[in-house]
Amino acid sequence: MKKKLFAVLKLLLPFLAIAISVLIYYTVSDNGKQKKTSHPYYLFLLYAIGAVILIEILIGSFNKDIRKRILHKAPFLTGVIVFLALLNFITTKTLLLPTLYFPSLDRIVGLLVESRVFLLKNVGDSLKLLITGFLWGATVGFLTGLALGYFKIVGYWLNPITKIIGPIPTTAWIPLALSTFPTTHGANVFLIAFAVWFPVTLMTSSGIQSINNVNFEVSRTLGASTLYQIVHVAIPAAMPSIFLGVFYGTVSSFATLMAVEMNGNASGIGWYINWQKSVMLYDGVYAGLIIIALICSLSLTLLFKVRDRVLTWQKGVIKW
């Protein structure tokens, strides 16, 4: 009985926090420096969070797993709401921080809503560039890594070259790439591909080289040809290491994406942030950052979902 009461109280916490936030929003007077928005977007965001929690609680009354999850997450969500309320209080009610660099939540959320078409177009451009570059880099990286790791003669000739070219930071290539590639897009794809290529090559080749030789001997006694051995022993055995390489590559591809978009590109989220900053619209900068955070986090989540699928035989190495 006591436990149940405690659970109900825990579930009420986020709603209490939302109610207090709304109360502060309307009762405390504004500092008057923030540009007014056409709608109270910050409150819309709070209502949306509240609605999602409510729906989860409703589903949770039928489903035990969801009930457990929402109970577990309720205090954290309350914390998020309190944090937003504090942020909103500081930016709209006080003059503690310069309002130019710290726009109100109304303005940031409002921009995300009102400019959604333009932002989505830029997200699309960024994703297209990121995915094209990533696929090139990962494919070429995998193949070079495989050749370097499996064939000693390839390793002998190419390893020193990889070791010199690979560690060059991708951004150092930007001037050269932009001047030598016929199109900016080509240069950008190359730069992102390069950022992915090196870690994938390195981790694929080292993954293959560290395979216990007995695996190859077993497969030879079972009649495997060289090709069969590469596909069915070398690659699966090196897969955990290959995934690490892809993980590092993905992370460095984000950095490169931003670098190339902020340098001479005319679209994409990186370009958008830079442009908003140059016209002193910091709500746009924050909106851009939020979008990037979402893209990067979702990409990594997707990557780890794929990994869990492919590497069911292995227990987790990196937690995400």
Added chain:
Amino acid sequence: MVGEISIKDVHKKFPNTDPTKEDIVALNGFSLDIKPGSFVSLIGPSGCGKSTLLRIIGGLDKATKGELFLDGKEIRKPGSDRGFAFQGSNLFPWLTVEKNIAFGLKARHIYKEQKDAVAEYIKLVGLEGFEKSYPHQLSGGMQQRASLARALVGHPSVLLLDEPLGALDAFTRMNLQDEIIEIWKKHNMTMLMVTHDVDEAIYMSDQVVVMSARPSKVEAIIDINLPRPRARAQDTFQEYRSRILNVLNLGGKVDEVEYYL
């Protein structure tokens, strides 16, 4: 009957890790004939080249000099006529039990025709219900069983066993010894096993080949004339034991002490 192995004057040298020093001679003119369908154990001090010999028969290493034949055919590389059970189970950790056992059939592109053999061997080694398990979910003994099934599924005429039970606890080990003997009887194949366990060699083999220290040659070939199933506690078993230990110079000095008394 198939599975006759003939080893003629086999030499094996390994380059020394220090290139200025002389090569290491592992086998120096080793000859042995193994009757088809027999169970033969190779025993000897560690580093005597018994595993090297097994690897050469398996086709994993090449002899520096000499010839080896299996049923009259010269051995040059691994073949479907020989199964190899390695020290430790060495299952592929990324494959399920079933897929581990099917690996050889798939690699030789005969999986479609011999699909049923996989289930048959899973049953033979008592792993029904574990087909979809990954190696890390199995106990050591079960892994070794799966590994045996993997080596046997292609119906080799010879099974080469390189200290297959070395990593197991005593009880699992004795159980698996019996199971290997059962498999051997059922399938009429030649078994050649490297072991460092004298009792295991006597318990399982028709013939125990005692090898000398490096460079290795045959020190003694001892026929084990005990009826099967064998009892480990038998008196005659103990006699074989002391004979082999004496050849290995590990028999102790009990006899001499009595002589002086």
